[in-house]
Amino acid sequence: MDYQRELLGGSSFLDRYEEQLSSLCRNQRFINMISLASKEAAEKTGSDTGKAGKNIISDTLFRERAYLLLPEYAHIVDDVARSGYSKKSAVLSIYYAAKILNASSSCGSYSASQANESAACQQDYHVQNSSNANTRRIWEEIAFIIDKYRKDGAPEREFQIEMENAFEKLGWSRRLGEVIAQYTIPVGSAHSVRPDLIIAKEGTPIFVVELKKPSSGATPRNADQLFSYMRLLKLNVGLLISDVVQLYYDDPSNADNPRLVESIPARSDCEEGPILFDLLMKDGFAKSSLNAYIAETLSQQTTLTQVQYLRSRLLSEQGATLVNETLTDFFHSEAAKDVIHDALRIYLQKEYPQEVVSQALDGLDIKWENQPRSNNSPLGQTSAREEHTNRESSYSPTEEPSLFRGKKVGQIANDHLRAMLERGNVSPEEIQLMETREYSKRVFGINYPLLVPASSPHDRARYYATPLFIRGIAYKLCNDWYESPANNDRPYLVSWLQSHAQDIFSS
DSSP states (O other), X not given: OHHHHHHHTSHHHHHHHHHHHHHHTTOHHHHHHHHHHHHHHHHHHOOOGGGOSTTTSOHHHHHHHGGGSOHHHHHHHHHXXXXXXXXXXXXXXXXXXXXXXXXXXXXOOOOGGGGGGHHHHHHHHHHHTTTOHHHHHHHHHHHHHHHHHHHHOOOHHHHHHHHHHHHHHTTOOTTTTSEEESOOEEETTTEEEOOSEEEEETTEEEEEEEEOOTTTOOOHHHHHHHHHHHHHHTOSEEEEESSEEEEEEOOTTOOSOOEEEEEEEOOTTOSHHHHHHHHTOSTTOOHHHHHHHHHHHHHHHHHHHHHHHHHHHHHSTTHHHHHHHHHHHHHTSTTHHHHHHHHHHHHHTTTSOHHHHHHHHTTOOOXXXXXXXXXXXXXXXXXXXXXXXXXXXXXXXXXXXXXXXTOOHHHHIIIIIHHHXXXXXXXXXXXXXXXXXXXHHHHHOOSSOSEEETTOOSOGGXXXXXXXXXXXXXXXXXXXXXXXXXXXXXXXXXXXXHHHOTTTOOO
């Protein structure tokens, strides 16, 4: 360490070049140069290349390689060399400086025995330290651009040019055909579409970007436009950039629309932004890394959705009934005997000695006397079925608003219920209840939750494919509606719509 600091000439060197040194050991050409020089010197001297230092790597080798560094680092070599050190010492000083800054701590030292591992180690560093300074600066600039155009409402073309520049800073080149703007894609014999940006590598598109003015905000229609480009280009990954940055993934094994992987707020302090855009940088870009990130994010999303659904079910107004009926069923089962005895033992030992309680309970067949459910209906749905029957028997079609007459119940749901939900006319509390089977059965007469998150694992055949957006969150609407004498959901839906929008419908 003393030798390293001697080469550096004190902390001023670190202060001057900290930013560049922090990225140097992620430069594969530099890593290869250090490894190769160490190996050649070891072969000539028979020394341990793990001690790559002052006397092992010859001045000749470093004179040959010092300027093989990328040009942006050459001036650092010259600066150190002007202080009286050889080119060899200059390059080593840069290497050690980077290590002092912990820029290469995850990669260790680059001895000859580790030379073959350096590339993989560099890639691990790239993925695991995604919020590096360069990517964070680019994300902060993207957030600044979005905020700027959200405020002044400038033309979309100006926003596009600034975003093209941002992708160039991620390493993609317009000159090399890697950032392709407004590329014309034929659709049929007489039509064509033009995606805002296509990012390509070696002539092959890898993801598509749809840009919309931040002042207008991202909409479902914008997402549909992006989906069409993804399908035409046969791409799994797409970005929608507007007032937020949305990442979409199209599962080739699923005919549904691409899934929203994440929606990132355009804030400079947002941690998700640098992580995503680090994966989208040209240097080190790998589809496998991006796909792994998407798979992990979607897995977490599915888990969160299931947790939220289960919690809302347990906390709904039918939750108390569900818990009571579940416990009643359990305490009538053989498995409950030990639990009942343990509970009684804890309670009775407050009043009687442990030995007395144990002998009293030994062999005693104590049963749960609360009444079990009277039928085999699903948990919490008995009262809903009775209410359903009563409402059907008293329903008269002539009482419907004229707006609904002649329409099937499913059409009413997909048109009018969808519109009311998307307008935000329903409270967040009721939206949460609509995600439960019990509430949906009692209020709408249907056998499935009225709403499920767009990423929900529920039976897809029971829900309309086109998502609806309620306060920025994507849901799917149940399509399992019946209109028969034996099972008529129409009076439920019409009654709910009338009670929630009496000022909209006229009889």
